Amino acid sequence: MSFDESAFNYKISSDHKTGTDLDILKRLFGNKKFDKTLDVAAAAGHCAKIFNAKQYVVSDLSFNMLKEALSDWPVPSAVKNCAETLPFKTQTFDLISCRIALHHFRDAEGFFKESSRALKNNGFLVLIDSLVDIEDAYLNTIEFIRDPSHFRSYTFKEIVNMTADYFRIDFMQLLYKKHNFDEWSKRLNPSRERLEKISQAFLALPENIKHELSLEIADENILSYTDKKAVIILRKL
Template sequence: MREKIKSAFNQLSEAYEHTVDKESLYNTELERPAMMLEIPKNLEQMQMLDAGCAAGWYTNEFLRRGAKVIAVDVSPEMVKATKRRVGTAAEVRCLDFGESLPFADETFDYIVSSLALHYIEDWRKTFSEFQRILKPNGILLFSVHHPTMDIHLSEKQAYFETELIIDQWKKNGQTVEVPFYRRSLATIVNEANTYFTIDKMIEPQPTGHFKLKKPEKYKKLMKSPHFLIVKVKNKK
C-alpha cells in the first residue's frame, strides 16, 4: 500500500507545486492558517522536521521564520518539487517516516506533519521515532482528516475501526486514487497520548476569505469539521 500512496503523490506533485497554493482553499484558508498560528513567529536556532513536506510550502515558511529545516516525503516527485522551491536552504530527503528514521536522538525542537499521518496505517512506529528524535519537551504538531469527515467515505460505516479508504481526487484534469487510513477520534487521541502529552486539539474553521470565495462550502464547514489539528509535547 505504501507504493500505491507513493505513486499517487508522484502523480499529484505537479498540482501541489503549481496550483494548490493558489486554488485549494482547504489548504490556504483552512488548514494552513490554523497550523501556523501554533508555530512561533521567530524560529531562529530551532531545528524543524517537516514530515510529509509535499511540495514544500511549510518548509519555505519555516525557513522564512529563521529555522533550520529538514524536509522529508515518501514521494520522489514531491521531494523534487520542494527542492525547486527552497533550493539548498533546507535539507530535503526522500524517505518514509513510517519506518525507522536516520536522525540522532533529540535532534529536533519541532516536528510538523501536515495532512500526512493518515497515510500511515500503524502510528506506533512513527510516534516512537518522533519521540526519540524530539528534544525533551519538543513539540509535535500534526493535522489529519477529521474523523467525522472520513466516516462519510467509509463503505462499512464502522466508525471505531481503523479502515483503509480509497479516495478519488480530481486534480489538473486527472483522477487519482489516493489510499489513506481513517481512525476514530479516540484512537487518534489515545495513540498520541501514549508517546506524548497532549497540549491542544483544534478543529480549524475557514477564514473570512474562504467565506467570500466559496460561501456554500463555508457554511458546510461551519457545520461539519474537515480537519483535526493536534499539538503535543514530548514526555521525555
C-alpha cells in the same frame, strides 16, 4: 496514478498552499525560533515554510514531491523516506510537523513513536489531518476510491490513544474545510472511470451523511463537500 506524477498539482492545490490551519500555525509559532525542524510527508513544502528555523529538513516518499518543495525554496535538506522509520539520530529536532498525511501511514502509532524518538525533550509535534466521527467511515471509503494509498482517517479519541505514551496535547482546534470537488477529485490525474466511481460514491451516500459533509450538488454534478480537519499540537513527554 501516483504522487510522483501529480506532484505539481499538490504544489498549486488550493487545499494545500493556503488554509486556516496554516494561519493557526503562523499565530501559534510566529514568534518562536527553532534550531532544526523536520516536515514529514512534506509534499510541496507548504507547511515546512511556516516555521522559523536555522535548519529545515523535509522528507517524503515521493522524489518529485521533494523536487517541488525545493524548486523555489533551496534552503532545506531533503530526505526520501517513509514516515514510520525516520532516518535521524535520537533527539535531533526541536519541532516535527506533519500536515494532511497521517491518513496515508500504515503504522500511525509507529510514526508517533519515531517522532518522539527524533524530537528533543519537550519538543513539538505539529499534526494536521482529517478527523472523522464514527459515522464518517463513509468518507474513508470514498477517499480510498479516489486514492488507493489512503489508509485511514482517525477519530480524535484514536489519536489521543496512539500518542498518549509519547506526548501530551497542548492545543487542539477543529476546522471545517470546504473542497472544490472538481479540483479535489482530479488532483491525482484519475481516469474517467475512476472519476465516475468517486462521483457515484458521493451520490449514493445516505442523506444524513450528505448533510454531514455539506455536499453541494447541481443537476447530479457534485460541486463541493466539507470535511473536518484537526490542528493538534503535541509536546514530547
